[in-house]
Amino acid sequence: MNEKISLFDTHAHYVDDAFDADRHELLSRLFNSGEICGIVEAGTNAETSRLAASLAEQYDNIWFAAGFHPSDITENLSNLDEIVPLLSHPKCAAIGEIGLDYHYDDGPPREQQLLWLDAQLSLAKQYGLPVIIHCRDAHSDTMDILRAHKDVRCVLHSYSGSAELLREHVKFDRFISFSGVITFKNAKKTLDCVRAVPDGQILIETDCPYLTPHPHRGKRNDTGYLRLTAEAAAELRGVSLEDFASLTVQNSKRFFGIRQ
Numbered sequence: 345m346n347e348k349i350s351l352f353d354t355h356a357h358y359v360d361d362a363f364d365a366d367r368h369e370l371l372s373r374l375f376n377s378g379e380i381c382g383i384v385e386a387g388t389n390a391e392t393s394r395l396a397a398s399l400a401e402q403y404d405n406i407w408f409a410a411g412f413h414p415s416d417i418t419e420n421l422s423n424l425d426e427i428v429p430l431l432s433h434p435k436c437a438a439i440g441e442i443g444l445d446y447h448y449d450d451g452p453p454r455e456q457q458l459l460w461l462d463a464q465l466s467l468a469k470q471y472g473l474p475v476i477i478h479c480r481d482a483h484s485d486t487m488d489i490l491r492a493h494k495d496v497r498c499v500l501h502s503y504s505g506s507a508e509l510l511r512e513h514v515k516f517d518r519f520i521s522f523s524g525v526i527t528f529k530n531a532k533k534t535l536d537c538v539r540a541v542p543d544g545q546i547l548i549e550t551d552c553p554y555l556t557p558h559p560h561r562g563k564r565n566d567t568g569y570l571r572l573t574a575e576a577a578a579e580l581r582g583v584s585l586e587d588f589a590s591l592t593v594q595n596s597k598r599f600f601g602i603r604q
């Protein structure tokens with residue numbers, strides 16, 4: 345039942361306060377288990393991007409992404425310069441997480457979000473880095489802006505769009521990453537998407553401490569629960585857990601340009 349597998353978590357937030365009490369103990373335990381071969385720690389602003397870089401310096405198998413999450417952007421676009429020094433760090437694997445979030449009425453104005461996303465996509469091209477896209481209730485604007493930057497390699501993280509939009513994304517060689525949401529009972533729409541992604545473009549992630557897979561929903565998430573997401577995806581795609589695990593590890597390394 346408990347096959348020996350290796351998994352790559354393409355999106356985590358271990359610098360979050362939720363891990364203050366046991367961050368290093370937890371990460372050491374995860375890597376010592378042999379089940380986790382890589383984690384990408386995603387920044388959300390200048391401060392968490394710097395912390396992400398420092399975490400990546402402490403662990404061989406942690407890489408990081410630097411960027412401003414749409415909820416963390418400021419009125420002054422020149423604040424973006426604060427992450428620029430991180431982009432040439434040897435363990436910087438991507439710009440992220442960046443994107444559009446129209447879910448909250450009191451969030452940053454849409455025009456401002458679009459301006460920041462556009463600027464961060466241009467930086468990605470300049471530095472030859474892929475991007476990690478956060479998209480919530482903003483699917484059509486996301487599609488348009490990505491089309492305008494079609495030479496930037498990108499992953500739609502914790503994908504929540506329709507299967508129809510998904511086909512459009514994969515046509516443009518975008519990667520699709522699934523989180524613990526695919527283990528939730530009310531995720532029918534997303535389950536069709538798990539089946540629809542071509543083998544070479546699928547990734548998995550925790551987005552920890554959020555989105556803990558069923559049956560641990562409500563608890564703090566960590567990469568130890570990633571196996572539950574991998575099992576659900578493998579079953580939906582009709583492949584073995586071992587094959588799905590090795591496929592997604594290869595895809596992760598190829599996407600982030602990791603040679604290890």
Ligand SMILES: [Zn+2]
Pocket residue numbers: 355357386441551
């Ligand atoms: Zn995230």
